[in-house]
Amino acid sequence: MKFYSTKQKNKLVSCRDAILKGIPDDGGLFMPVNIAKIPPEFFNRISNLSFQEISFEVAKNLLRNAIPHKILKDIITEALNFNAPILPLNDNLFVLELFHGPTLAFKDFAARFMAYTMAYLIGNTNKKLNVLVATSGDTGSAVAHGFYNTPGIRVIILYPTKKISEIQEKQITTLEGNIIALEVKGTFDNCQALVKKAFLDSELSNKLWLTSANSINVARLIPQSFYYFYAYAQLKNKDLPVVFSVPSGNFGNLTGGLFAKIMGLPVSKFIAANNVNNNVHKYLKTGIFKPQPAIKTISNAMDVGNPSNFARILDIYDNSVEKMRNDIYGASFSDEQTKNAISEVYNKYNYILDPHSAVGYLGLKEYFSEVKFQGKGIFCATAHPAKFSNIVEEIIDRKVEIPLRLKKYLDRDKKSILISKDFEDFKDFLLSLSN
Numbered sequence: 001m002k003f004y005s006t007k008q009k010n011k012l013v014s015c016r017d018a019i020l021k022g023i024p025d026d027g028g029l030f031m032p033v034n035i036a037k038i039p040p041e042f043f044n045r046i047s048n049l050s051f052q053e054i055s056f057e058v059a060k061n062l063l064r065n066a067i068p069h070k071i072l073k074d075i076i077t078e079a080l081n082f083n084a085p086i087l088p089l090n091d092n093l094f095v096l097e098l099f100h101g102p103t104l105a106f107k108d109f110a111a112r113f114m115a116y117t118m119a120y121l122i123g124n125t126n127k128k129l130n131v132l133v134a135t136s137g138d139t140g141s142a143v144a145h146g147f148y149n150t151p152g153i154r155v156i157i158l159y160p161t162k163k164i165s166e167i168q169e170k171q172i173t174t175l176e177g178n179i180i181a182l183e184v185k186g187t188f189d190n191c192q193a194l195v196k197k198a199f200l201d202s203e204l205s206n207k208l209w210l211t212s213a214n215s216i217n218v219a220r221l222i223p224q225s226f227y228y229f230y231a232y233a234q235l236k237n238k239d240l241p242v243v244f245s246v247p248s249g250n251f252g253n254l255t256g257g258l259f260a261k262i263m264g265l266p267v268s269k270f271i272a273a274n275n276v277n278n279n280v281h282k283y284l285k286t287g288i289f290k291p292q293p294a295i296k297t298i299s300n301a302m303d304v305g306n307p308s309n310f311a312r313i314l315d316i317y318d319n320s321v322e323k324m325r326n327d328i329y330g331a332s333f334s335d336e337q338t339k340n341a342i343s344e345v346y347n348k349y350n351y352i353l354d355p356h357s358a359v360g361y362l363g364l365k366e367y368f369s370e371v372k373f374q375g376k377g378i379f380c381a382t383a384h385p386a387k388f389s390n391i392v393e394e395i396i397d398r399k400v401e402i403p404l405r406l407k408k409y410l411d412r413d414k415k416s417i418l419i420s421k422d423f424e425d426f427k428d429f430l431l432s433l434s435n
């Protein structure tokens with residue numbers, strides 16, 4: 001499998017280069033050259049396969065021989081060693097729980113698969129690979145855990161001081177070892193700007209082997225197609241049309257779903273559910289895309305004003321809004337609506353949603369009523385409600401139990417390095433690292 005840049009379709013690179021580089025030099029995004037359909041025979045037996053078995057079949061189909069199959073199988077078995085169950089809320093409404101990984105958010109799928117894959121791809125070398133990642137919370141914790149103790153790889157996480165939750169900060173700052181937490185005196189945008197600038201700095205790239213773990217890396221999208229197949233596999237009645245509602249920020253999760261559809265998964269529609277950061281919803285309505293500064297909401301992992309994967313989605317649909325509309329239905333919701341949805345689902349189904357998953361639920365609910373949809377609807381629950389207990393508990397007026405794997409971080413001591421938002425400070429720090 002080869003990859004092209006969305007900005008230069010005729011210049012192909014290997015899977016290894018695409019994943020280890022992260023971003024093409026021309027500033028585009030890597031995309032697989034051709035995503036083949038999985039033979040129909042696979043769908044006849046899909047109901048009897050485990051999540052890992054399905055993931056392996058899908059990964060083989062997508063990556064061809066880029067990674068030896070035996071190794072690919074080991075990567076999947078070790079990286080994706082947790083479940084992605086669907087749970088019926090009623091006959092036609094299902095929640096796909098994507099928060100059973102170590103950091104309780106769906107980003108665990110991507111981060112762990114990427115870590116294991118990169119560890120294989122760097123092979124035995126004396127050079128250290130430095131993975132830079134800017135985070136507003138969830139990405140950093142998932143990446144830190146995915147790469148923890150990975151030989152040959154060092155992870156440098158930049159997060160905005162005092163702007164992430166206590167649990168998120170503890171998940172990033174208490175691992176140590178090959179995980180370095182840089183606490184930046186600035187905003188998430190400052191963190192992201194520092195990372196971007198580091199890649200453009202020739203002195204740094206000459207001295208250090210750098211790559212990115214933000215959602216632009218194509219290795220993060222690949223595993224995000226697996227659970228759509230597995231969700232479908234778990235449906236007892238597969239005769240009715242199926243739609244997925246995806247709470248979206250940078251649109252990596254939804255792009256994974258589109259890969260699944262291209263590979264032949266029978267999905268009649270994806271619902272792109274946004275909070276008020278809704279310029280993709282506006283694009284679907286008007287055909288005009290305007291990036292905007294992010295607005296703060298209670299579903300903060302989706303507070304994205306210029307979604308990084310949107311260029312990939314445009315690429316898939318040849319820049320045609322009509323084609324995109326055939327597959328994607330847009331919707332967006334306020335914090336008020338999100339809170340009401342958490343309350344509604346709790347009272348009606350005795351199920352607790354986190355604010356992001358609640359936006360996914362709202363997207364699906366709107367779709368059912370707006371188009372009189374008669375089929376099966378599945379929405380992604382992207383985080384465990386305990387990660388956002390401060391918001392959720394007030395709405396449902398009861399405690400949310402914190403799973404043990406989350407609780408254990410709260411007792412550990414934070415270890416971070418405070419830096420300013422000036423690039424020179426960040427650069428000096430990077431140059432001080434040994435190779």
Ligand SMILES: *Cc1c(COP(=O)(O)O)cnc(C)c1O
Binds near residue numbers: 107247251254
């Ligand atoms: C990152 C994140 C999202 C948004 O996913 P994208 O792939 O960026 O669209 C939604 N919910 C949670 C909990 C997240 O952490």
